[in-house]
Amino acid sequence: MTERPIYITAATHISMQQPLDEQWLTEPILHTEPYVRSIDPNFRQWLNPLEARRMGKILKRALVTASEAMTRSGINNPDAIITGTGLGCIENTELILEALCRDGEQTLKPTYFMQSTHNTISSLIAIHHRCHGYNSTYSHRGVSFDAALLDAFVQLSLGDIATALVTGNDELTPSYFNILKRLGYVGNPRQVPAGEASAAIMLATEPGDNPLCRLEQCRLSYGTPPLDTLPRDVDTVMLGINGHDANDELYRQIATLYPDATLLRYKHIFGESYTASALGVYAAAAIVNAGVIPAAMSLDGKASSAAAPRRLLVVNHSDSRCLSFTLLSKP
Amino acid sequence: MEQLVEELKKNIIEVLNLEDLQPDDIDAAAPLFGEGLGLDSIDALELIVMMEKNYGIKIKDPAEGKEIFKSIDAMAEYVAAHRTK
Amino acid sequence: MSTIAITGAGIVSAIGVGKSATLAALRSVASGIGPRRYLHSTHDEFPLGEVKLSDSEMKQRLGITAEPTTRTALMGMLAMDEALDQARLLRGADGARVALISGTTVGGMDKSERYYLDFLAGDSRNAYIDTHDCGATTQMIADRYGFFTLATSISTACSSAANAFVLGANLLRAGMADIAVVGGSECLSKFHLNGFNSLMILDREPCRPFDATRAGLNLGEGAAYLVLETEETALRRGATPLATLSGYGNACDAFHQTATSPEGNGAFLAMSKALKMARLKPADIDYVNAHGTATPNNDATESQALIRLFGKELPPVSSTKGMTGHTTSASGSVEATICLLALQEQLVPVNCGFGGNAMPDGIRPATDPVPPRKLRHVMCNSFGFGGNDTSLIISKL
Numbered sequence: 001m002t003e004r005p006i007y008i009t010a011a012t013h014i015s016m017q018q019p020l021d022e023q024w025l026t027e028p029i030l031h032t033e034p035y036v037r038s039i040d041p042n043f044r045q046w047l048n049p050l051e052a053r054r055m056g057k058i059l060k061r062a063l064v065t066a067s068e069a070m071t072r073s074g075i076n077n078p079d080a081i082i083t084g085t086g087l088g089c090i091e092n093t094e095l096i097l098e099a100l101c102r103d104g105e106q107t108l109k110p111t112y113f114m115q116s117t118h119n120t121i122s123s124l125i126a127i128h129h130r131c132h133g134y135n136s137t138y139s140h141r142g143v144s145f146d147a148a149l150l151d152a153f154v155q156l157s158l159g160d161i162a163t164a165l166v167t168g169n170d171e172l173t174p175s176y177f178n179i180l181k182r183l184g185y186v187g188n189p190r191q192v193p194a195g196e197a198s199a200a201i202m203l204a205t206e207p208g209d210n211p212l213c214r215l216e217q218c219r220l221s222y223g224t225p226p227l228d229t230l231p232r233d234v235d236t237v238m239l240g241i242n243g244h245d246a247n248d249e250l251y252r253q254i255a256t257l258y259p260d261a262t263l264l265r266y267k268h269i270f271g272e273s274y275t276a277s278a279l280g281v282y283a284a285a286a287i288v289n290a291g292v293i294p295a296a297m298s299l300d301g302k303a304s305s306a307a308a309p310r311r312l313l314v315v316n317h318s319d320s321r322c323l324s325f326t327l328l329s330k331p
Numbered sequence: 332m333e334q335l336v337e338e339l340k341k342n343i344i345e346v347l348n349l350e351d352l353q354p355d356d357i358d359a360a361a362p363l364f365g366e367g368l369g370l371d372s373i374d375a376l377e378l379i380v381m382m383e384k385n386y387g388i389k390i391k392d393p394a395e396g397k398e399i400f401k402s403i404d405a406m407a408e409y410v411a412a413h414r415t416k
Numbered sequence: 417m418s419t420i421a422i423t424g425a426g427i428v429s430a431i432g433v434g435k436s437a438t439l440a441a442l443r444s445v446a447s448g449i450g451p452r453r454y455l456h457s458t459h460d461e462f463p464l465g466e467v468k469l470s471d472s473e474m475k476q477r478l479g480i481t482a483e484p485t486t487r488t489a490l491m492g493m494l495a496m497d498e499a500l501d502q503a504r505l506l507r508g509a510d511g512a513r514v515a516l517i518s519g520t521t522v523g524g525m526d527k528s529e530r531y532y533l534d535f536l537a538g539d540s541r542n543a544y545i546d547t548h549d550c551g552a553t554t555q556m557i558a559d560r561y562g563f564f565t566l567a568t569s570i571s572t573a574c575s576s577a578a579n580a581f582v583l584g585a586n587l588l589r590a591g592m593a594d595i596a597v598v599g600g601s602e603c604l605s606k607f608h609l610n611g612f613n614s615l616m617i618l619d620r621e622p623c624r625p626f627d628a629t630r631a632g633l634n635l636g637e638g639a640a641y642l643v644l645e646t647e648e649t650a651l652r653r654g655a656t657p658l659a660t661l662s663g664y665g666n667a668c669d670a671f672h673q674t675a676t677s678p679e680g681n682g683a684f685l686a687m688s689k690a691l692k693m694a695r696l697k698p699a700d701i702d703y704v705n706a707h708g709t710a711t712p713n714n715d716a717t718e719s720q721a722l723i724r725l726f727g728k729e730l731p732p733v734s735s736t737k738g739m740t741g742h743t744t745s746a747s748g749s750v751e752a753t754i755c756l757l758a759l760q761e762q763l764v765p766v767n768c769g770f771g772g773n774a775m776p777d778g779i780r781p782a783t784d785p786v787p788p789r790k791l792r793h794v795m796c797n798s799f800g801f802g803g804n805d806t807s808l809i810i811s812k813l
Contacts, residue, residue: 050369053348081668087549088571096607097532105458105610107383109346110376113611114673114801117521118550118571123802126668132685135668135804136579139571140551147568154586179535183546219592222516222558222567274549321555322567372675376616393616 006156007204007211007331010073011282014038014061014198016271020068022286028269028296034187035177036271038196051128054111056091058171059124061198066125066167069200073208079161080134081122082152084145084168086274088118091173121169134161142318144168145199145278146220149326152203153218159205167200168278184246186272191243195271199278201285207331212289216311217327225250225323230257234327236309238264238284239299240316242272250320255299261313262306263299277316281326284314288328335407343403346381347374359403367402375400387415418646420585421657422810424503426495427753429638429740430465433477434498439757442765443785447739449622449634455604456530459613461620464604465636465741467491480560484543486524489556491639491746492601496557499597503643504655508563512594512649515566516558517584518641519576519600521745523550523569525607553601566593571745573800574707575666576600577640578748581808582664584644594649599749601639608744609635615674623710623742625735626719626781628773633709636741640749642756659759662793662811663696665689669803675713680721682805683707687725687795690807696793699729701809703764703787703794705751708735709742710769714799719778732782738769748798748806755794755810762791 016031017024019041043052043060046067052060062083070076087093092112099108114120119137126135134155138147145168152164172180177194181187186194203215217231237258239251255263264287270279287293291308314326340354343363347370361367364375375396382388382399388410390396399409427434430448431441441448449465467474474490475481478497500506505514524547528535535545546552550569558567566587570579577600584596612618612635619632643655650657667689669682676682691698707718715735722733736754737743743750754765767781774780796808 049351050349053350054373086551096611097529100529100606100610101533105606107380108610108614109380110373110611110614113608113614114373116611117573117801119521119573119800119802119804120673122572123668123670123673123804126670126803127672130670132668132670132681134666135572135802136570136582136666137572137804138568139549140554140567140569141549143568144551150568151583151586154583154590154592158586158590160586175536179545182538182542220566220568222555222564223562226565318551319555371672373673376614379616380614 004157004159004205006153006215007207008201008213008215008285009204009208009211010069010202011212011285012065012068012200013279013282014040014065015279016195017269024269025286025290025292025294028294031193033193036193036195054115056089056115058089058169059115059121062121062167062169063124063128065198065200066165069165069202070129073202075163075202075204076129077131078133078163078165080152080155080164081125081131082136082148082164082166083122084138084148084275084278085118085121086139086141086144086170088139089116089120090176091171092116094173094175142274143220143316143322143324145275146316146324150218150220153215156203156205163204165200165202168275169198170196170273170275172196172273188244192268193271195273197273197275197279199282201282211331212285213328214331216329220324222322227254227257230325231313231327234261234311234313236262236264236312238266238280238312238314240267240276240280241265242267250317254315262293262302264293264297265299266297269296280314280316284312284328288312288330332407332411335411336403339403339406342381342385346377357403362402363400386410388413418648420588420644420661421647421650422642422659422661422756423645423650423655423657424499424643425753425756426498427640427750428467428491428494429743429750430467430636431739433494435757439761441739442763445766445768447622447768449741457606457609459609462618463622463634465634466604467637484547485556486547486553487526487603488520488522488524488601489553491603492557493560495639496641499641499643500561504653513565514563514595514597515584515587515593516554516564517568517570517580517596517598518554518557519570519580519745519748520550520553520602521571521573521576522602522605522608523553524548525605526603529606572804573802574744574747575798575800575804575806576745576748578798578806578808579666581661582666585661585664588644588646595643595645597641597643599641600746602637602743602745604635604637617711619710622769623738624769624771625708625710625738625767626715626778627770628775629771630710630712630715632711634741636743638740638743638746638750640746640753642749642752657813659756660811660813663690663694663809665693666806669805671803673802676717676803678717680717682803683718683721683797683799684724686805686807690809694809698726700793701795702731702789702791703758704731704733705755705796706733706735707797707799708737710737716775716778719775722779730779732764732787733779734765734767734782736765738767752796752808752810755796759791759794759810759812762787
């Protein structure tokens with residue numbers, strides 16, 4: 001594999017922060033409720049009503065973050081569109097499940113089914129923008145986005161493609177929040193809010209006019225976390241700490257490996273979800289680009305005095321079994 | 332018949348989620364698919380579901396739907412002749 | 417680039433558990449499609465390609481008693497056992513970095529659809545809530561063996577398992593894994609049976625791929641996994657290369673969520689990409705295992721794409737879904753395994769269900785099991801909703 005530099009040339013989000021901008025860098029909204037839905041932009045700016053009439057929230061958000069990443073990067077026909085989603089279009093899935101369980105196997109609404117499969121998101125982006133390139137979707141719990149990013153990273157590194165749009169999308173319905181709460185994943189005392197995620201990241205082997213950062217490494221593993229493989233030559237580490245012990249223990253262990261680095265957390269600002277790491281990588285890219293670290297993101301209060309990050313490692317795990325890391329650097 | 336036409340317009344707006352339209356915006360004689368309202372094959376399937384749920388009319392072949400769903404007027408005629416509820 | 421070898425394969429479908437049962441059924445053209453027997457459903461009008469084992473029979477075969485399990489995971493384990501055994505991995509991987517890339521869309525839906533109201537009410541069936549998602553099924557399969565150093569799930573509907581080959585092979589090419597086990601598993605569910613029914617693309621008769629009288633697909637279920645590694649790794653481990661994965665292509669039709677473009681653009685692009693990667697010409701392909709679902713739309717547009725690509729040099733083409741049913745997310749690896757058997761046995765799997773009425777503008781599928789020339793390169797097509805189209809090429813060593 002030849003070492004080709006890979007750049008993040010645009011990154012966008014719709015989340016529990018102000019949508020599609022970086023206002024959170026200076027004025028983050030700190031939610032205190034256990035369950036927070038995303039702040040949506042006015043979708044009409046991007047979607048005509050006839051086109052949007054079948055789309056649930058997750059599809060509208062995905063299409064808007066993707067379209068904005070394309071516009072801002074100037075890459076309107078990426079070689080690949082790859083999405084990570086933990087639960088896919090869960091709202092439509094629940095509507096079908098509910099109908100099946102309550103009314104039996106009577107006539108089901110075709111639209112719900114058509115837009116219940118996970119790959120609806122990536123293919124909708126492709127259909128809307130007429131992109132005939134590589135198109136795929138990963139759905140693997142808390143590392144769904146991470147797998148999508150890995151797929152793009154490998155193809156870019158191999159030289160098979162030159163540009164890739166990688167997205168992370170999950171919606172959270174009130175009923176699924178309750179289900180996840182019962183499982184003990186969210187809604188615990190002192191835990192960050194459960195939320196929704198939509199992030200789109202444009203990767204390219206050419207920097208373009210204004211790259212946010214470089215994507216240096218991307219790894220995903222399963223089983224006993226191979227902590228010895230984590231890159232050490234970094235100045236900043238962003239961890240997925242969410243205030244729940246079962247989740248945080250591994251991050252605390254990782255934090256001890258970096259006594260000299262600035263430690264950051266992001267989930268109290270962007271919420272916990274199956275694709276929270278998409279917002280983590282988005283936020284990390286924005287921080288490297290801006291050269292500032294918001295005080296609210298500091299894990300130990302030391303960040304505000306820290307220098308602008310040059311090498312930022314984002315670490316994410318799912319069930320302490322799937323470990324991923326993403327290394328970003330200043331170009 | 333006029334009442335049925337109005338009812339169908341309301342039903343179509345509801346099942347197809349055409350939230351920006353009012354019943355008066357739909358020309359009962361105009362084509363629903365293609366140029367007119369711009370509906371597509373998935374909408375046709377939704378209308379088949381609606382016909383069964385609301386009027387007890389079973390349409391087995393999607394190709395049959397093409398004729399029945401030509402316009403609101405055509406639908407109203409078909410419903411009046413075939414409804415079982 | 418070093419050659420990517422296939423060193424193991426395992427398969428479970430309506431036509432049998434394991435490669436030898438599958439081969440026997442292919443030879444005798446014994447379809448596995450029949451009346452519903454295992455799926456909990458009231459739709460008795462639709463024939464199904466069910467795996468002829470109940471969940472508890474599968475558990476017995478696998479020697480497991482633990483819950484929760486899902487049918488998708490159980491079928492996956494049956495196929496995985498066979499694939500790993502052939503690749504000499506069943507007893508462990510000796511420290512090799514082994515990636516599992518598994519395709520599924522239904523995941524644990526068989527249990528979710530039974531217990532969903534209990535989930536909402538907070539009832540005792542909670543064990544199944546956490547097995548709903550795609551990743552849970554992949555991890556259940558991975559944890560049976562304990563040596564996977566990467567496990568992830570692809571969900572691109574009916575091309576999921578085929579797309580697993582793409583990431584798996586790319587990880588090998590990039591040196592990020594030593595071995596990649598790729599494929600998919602998908603059980604039947606009420607959820608997608610009713611979903612396909614709502615799209616009015618299910619046939620009430622046994623399906624007839626590429627026949628002018630075709631009226632839709634029959635759903636099936638199954639699982640298959642193939643073991644990929646570089647020839648060097650295989651040699652070092654003492655595993656026997658069976659064939660090579662010489663090319664793969666993924667493209668998006670970008671036309672409609674459930675319908676394909678009239679010209680089959682995505683299919684054409686996916687096949688062209690796979691040929692380019694394999695450095696082959698269309699005339700080099702000796703057999704095509706078509707996606708061939710038997711829906712009016714798919715078979716017409718896939719025909720167009722095949723005719724456009726191959727012109728007068730169209731090799732034997734068949735759909736094996738007339739035997740297995742459409743195994744949806746698993747179809748890519750189920751049919752890749754059938755392609756592997758075709759290469760090894762020099763056999764053209766015939767297009768079961770074709771009654772001799774070719775489409776006016778379509779291809780005429782293969783009905784003769786004897787290949788007109790030696791099979792060296794075979795192509796396997798998998799197309800999914802949303803226009804997620806993938807084509808694989810498997811070649812003789």
